[in-house]
Amino acid sequence: MISREELELRENGPHTNRSRRRFSLKWKWALGTAFGVLVIFAVFAVLIFDSFTSVLIKEERAHVNDTIQVVENRLSSFQSELNIKSVTPILRPEVTGNEVGKNPMTSNRLHNIYNNSIFVSLSRDSTAVSVYDKSGAQIFASRSNAIDFDRVSKKTVRREKSGKFNGYVGDAPIRSHKTKKIIGYVQVTNELTNYHSTSRQLAIILLVLGLIAVFASAILSYILAYFQLRPIEEISATINEINAEPQSSKRVPKFKRNDELSDLAILFNDMLDQMQRFIEQQQQFVEDVSHELRTPVAVIQGHMELLNRWGKDDPEVLAESLKASLQETQRMQSLVKEMLDLSRAEQVEINYTNEVTAVKELVNQVFNDFKMIHPDFTFTLDDDVKRETYVQIYRNHLEQVLIILLDNAVKYSVNRKEIHMSFALGSRNVEIAVQDFGEGISRDNMDRVFNRFYRVDKARSRNKGGNGLGLSIAQRLVESYHGQISIESAVGHGSVFRITLPILNDKERHKLEQQAIKEHAKKSPKPSISTNLGANPSEDENQEK
Template structure:
């Protein structure tokens, strides 16, 4: 045999808060990674571009000074073309072959930002340097700055061929090497800082995301708990879920509450219907059973007894049919919302109904009084329901008017928000004690008298349900021996 669905092993479920925090962390990781990559690459390119442009600018500036010479550049005349006042300003250095190299390591070049420069004569022999390092001439042609590594040091190197503006002859060479060691150090630190910030931000986003999702999803957890409670014990008393988040979750809770109220009303209506049917049909069924048994024993052979039993059975069946129909009407009213937007012109409806009643009950005198400002005033109610309620009230008024000519008066009036329908009679009346219970199911005042009149005791309960469905009310004022006045209050139709 197969196992029930509830017995199957349920897959492990993950908390939506964990999912949200993980998704938030992943999102932040992607965003910060993109940000770090863009920031890092932009910073690198911006710094390198700045270094390159600065190097070109300074090299061009120094080259212009050297191009003013008409003689070939030598250690003895180099000072004049670099704006030094006298040759003694420069220090003397010597290479491995004993050649003199003028050094400006301690003074720099006047009017030029600090850079590393070397000047070479036409043979490529270094004759001037701004630092103690001795770099060979990389190229005897003018070159754009490129990054090279010299003695484990990376940097930009560029070369200028120096031509005299006066003679047009090559008089020497200028070379500059810009060490990028400081830049690489800053770049590595920047990368480390950005990665560290990304990791911190990622975990911080995860931490904040978890608590933020916990805060926003708490109403959803409350709704979930209520649903689980209903699932585990559907027949228990429903407790409204109060959520005031001001968002879709609050709307979802409102929908859930309305759905559960309708469900409970439906279940309650079905249970009450079954209970009422089993309770109220017990007596007529017992009567039917008694007559059937009587007929089976000897009554079928007695024409008079046969006729009496069949007539009594027919009456009991009519009572049961009427009672079941009334109970079904009440159940349908509670479960239906489709008519709540319908509108009814009350004067026309009451006029037609009284005309029909006059045809049926010709011994009854009807009086209809209208106290409405607008004869086309509308009530917010489905016309069939309005006529059904009014029919029950008029039928009761006629039934309980006593012997002789009946009198029924219908009055239509209004207030600011409601249409008020009153049905008055001059019948036997209802005692004050019973007035509080007349709208209950199967309640019947003066039961001995009611057995003679007939009825199911459900008519006024149907009216009460109709009034409740349309957010109205029904009430009674009565005095024994003087009659009763039933008042049905229904909201006016909204102006469009």
């Protein structure tokens, strides 16, 4: 028993896929490009931010070192231990003696003692300078400092986080230039206010630029995708129209662009043209079969009705009806076989694209075969070619074309039983000619001899066993391999049929042979079809039996 859920799944399954939300390829392209730009920009932004902040942090550390060095240089001139009275006039001269209440920026003493380097070092809001005496007691502070001081024997600069403080702390002993003894200590702290402010500004700038880059790339990508994918919309519209009307002659319009999509459009049009040819061939095949089989079927039906009424009681009428019916049956069998040959000849480009044939050998073989089969005819071969020549054609197909031409020459050579063949080379083509001296063809009929079921003299052609398909098969086979077949004829003087095929050079022949080997290796062996286009004699014999 099938459950209810399975029934619902079977009923709704196909519609579920259709009801899924459609996500346009243009949006996929735009969002994909935007995401790619975001990732690339993020990587570069991180590298830039890291490099820039590294430079800033090095500058802040260097500033701490420089400040310590400036203070050491100013205070190391003392020989005795540092105290408030000795340090304050140097590091804060505006509070001393006669200078009290005066503008320190115009003070001569400020100009002499508080020079540019120490002014820069002590005037930064993020920097605090503290001086300690030899015992570690604070005797000077440029501003409040929350970092505890420990006496040190050498200069140190470290990164420290304590409470709200996050910056550099530098400690160093102050030694007298003369005695080389420690007379005090200096501590410099840098809260990195400028560093953090600049880093935040840089991060905001990079974020804004990143968003602009992402949105701009998304918009530009969508616009580019819209224009680049317009051929796909044309192809889709063509497919929908052909699905609605298979016989439509609608094709993808030619694009001025020269890229993969234009190549796709060309290939798609070629495929549609090929499909159209196959459909027309199928329709033509059905129409031809219906038309050509109507007469033999009517003949057989007439004889069967005659026998059914009264002819079966008359031995002579019975024998005549059976003989006529068998002849029409054989004619139908021959007709169907030739029509299948023609149908397969029209699909040569699908199955035999890489076949190579030695022309000289094949021409001599067919020539000798006809000499043996028709000893009452005189066959002549003009062959001045000294070396083997190769063309791109399936061997059985070229053999079939030659058999068709020679067979026609034999059929229509009544009075003068003489047939000439010639084999010659041009600069790029090989030419094979078959000449008879029979009835000939009028100029009006020469344009139609390659049409299906066309016969110059229908009664005589039918008596000779022809259905009017041989030359159609020959023409289709030759043209499938980029060759040409032509005719020259005069009534009462015979006809000349010429075949021209492109010659292969050694490089082209080797390439085709290698491709043919690969294709044969991929394909599993299939039984041959009983036709003259690569016949399987064993099957023909079995069918005759």
